Amino acid sequence: MEVVASQRQSLLSVDISCSEVTDSGLNFLSDCSNMQSLSCNYCDNVSEHGLGVLSGFSYLTSLSFKRSGGVTAEGMRVFANLVNLVNLDLERCLKIHGGLVHVKGLRKLESLNMRYCNYITDSDIKYLSDLTNLKELQLSSCRITDLGISYLTGLSKLTHLNLESCPVTAACLEAISGLASLMLLNLNRCGIYDEGCGSFEVHANTCEFSHM
Structure with missing residues (x-):
């Protein structure tokens, strides 16, 4: 990582996915403030303390931490700087x-x-209500109910919404029908039945339903 970080300001993209990099290794990137893309997927040795290096990456446009135990609610404080x-x-x-x-x-x-x-x-989803440029939202297997979906009604640019295996019912369809830009809606393995679907105005090109 020291060699990678030696590029300093000219380093724009780093992918250390599936590596053995630790917090110390990640900290070598602290002088690479022009970073635009960082992928740390499956990096089991990076903790929430290592996330502090992100505070200097104000130019970052893409960040990926798939299956990372190091990303915690407390560690996410640094995300507020990634404007x-x-x-x-x-x-x-x-x-x-x-x-x-x-x-x-x-x-x-x-x-x-x-x-x-x-x-x-x-309670988490309500913080997404002001992200008006959001186009794709993947929430499959989260504990989102009809109430959580109601917080999304102002996301007028949303085109892809994945709610697979979320405990939502047909009651959420009224809120979803107001998402005029929606192109793909995944409701597989949700509690959606015929009752209540009649009021759903379909704006999507592709809607996936599962009747359980």
Whole structure:
């Protein structure tokens, strides 16, 4: 990592996924303040303390921490500094419940992946209501109910919404029908039945339903 970081300001993209890099290794990147893309997927040796290096990456537009135990609600405080972030991938990060409060100011965010973040609830989703540039939201297998979906009604640019295996019912369809830009809606393995679907105005080109 010391060799990689020696590029300093000219280093724009780093992918250390599936590596043995630790917090100390990540800290070598602290002088690479022009970084635009960083992927740390499956990096089991990076803790929430290592995330502090991100505070200097104000130009970062893409950040991925798939299946990282180091991303916690407390560690996500540093995300508030990433004002230019467009893509954020937190798939299978199981310790981020309560941390989305630090994302609410990221108004340039267009894609947010929280698939299989099993402890995300309605109280987390309310912090997404002001992310008006959001186009893709992946929430499969989260604990989102109809109340949580109601917080998304102002996301007029949302085109992709994945709620697979979330405990939502047909009651959420009224809120979803107001998402005029929606192109793909995944409701597989949700509690959606015929009753209540009649009031759903379909704006999507592709809607996936599962009648359980």
